[in-house]
Amino acid sequence: MPQTLLFACDLSAENRAAFARAVRLAVDNGARLDVLHVLDPHLPHQALRDLEDAVVADMERTLQDLREDYALPEPEVLIQTMTGEPYAEIVREAHERKASLIMLGTHRKRGQPDLVGGTTLARVMRSAPCPVFSVSHSPDQPWRDILVPVDFSMAGRQVLRQALTRFPEACLTLLYAWDIPGEHELASNSDYARWRDSELAGLRRQLEREVDALLDELGDVPELELVLEQGDPDEVLASRLRRLPPDLLALSNQYRRGRDHYNVLNEQLLADPHCDLMICRAW
Known part of the structure; x- marks a missing residue:
């Protein structure tokens, strides 16, 4: 059909x-x-x-x-x-x-x-x-550069799966926002910096294993880049969109969880779109 x-x-x-x-x-x-x-x-x-x-x-x-x-x-x-x-x-x-x-x-x-x-x-x-x-953008430009914020929740996995299967010829950037305790207070301390770098290396390995496991399920997949940036997920995403707007941003309809635990779309993204959006259900 x-x-x-x-x-x-x-x-x-x-x-x-x-x-x-x-x-x-x-x-x-x-x-x-x-x-x-x-x-x-x-x-x-x-x-x-x-x-x-x-x-x-x-x-x-x-x-x-x-x-x-x-x-x-x-x-x-x-x-x-x-x-x-x-x-x-x-x-x-x-x-x-x-x-x-x-x-x-x-x-x-x-x-x-x-x-x-x-x-x-x-x-x-x-x-x-x-x-x-x-x-909102011209259809003359193919969706080649696709940004997918990831947290490897069930909702995040569903969005990544949709992006991988729908756009096998695109270049996907997987954006992960990290925040390690003590970063703001101890960043200048050399011992802390070594520990932090070790933790980040372990985090990257864990994320790469998560991605590889999903790719093994799907077979042919597009080109992928995993990017780790420090900060609040919303702020990291907003900064990335200002600096390097993609052709398409892929999010879950439960992407943003506010302070009151109320699941909403990031309304700022809808009010001021830097790119086209794909919003997926959480399962």
Whole structure:
């Protein structure tokens, strides 16, 4: 059975890059592309019928324009509208269609992380049964350089597995944030420095064994680089994105655990994306 890629289209200008990326992925993977737009169910019935025809026509025109702009072949496409709460309908349709991924454009509240949590994008990312891609960059650039923060939790392993299997020709950077007790107070002490370096060498060996064990399960894998950086995981990731933004950042939907043990997406990443995002469920 061919894969189904679900693209949630909101007809905005910000959606164009995601739409084109979805078409490219569908073609490359021999998948069917289901393009979905969710309408407001509270509109009058006649208005809904008229709007549905207009929306479908607009999505068809956009698809044709994107194929011409980016010289894309035509994939198998199903364009539909439905009514309801956008995030709930997107998640439900992903379940029913057994979608292998959901593609959305970036949200329009850039630079406003306090407003991100209730957006359709953030709510879909928290609840989707499959990886969710948020795309804001040009589809002309392949996802060759992929950054995967790792902690080897169950959620982290799932993200790494998804990245390894979906992008076998990419270069993956595995970023591990470490924090050894006494570093800030004793870093200048030579005895401590030797002990710390020994601990870090042991940590790297342990992480390499973890990676090798996963690679043995998967067979053919992409090029990998393991990077250890000191600091809080969120700060280490933010610094890396500023210095060396990848093509794609792969995270779990439980990546960040706040002080109150409340699992949330890192809303700053959604508010100010340095790259495209892939968010995976924790299992």
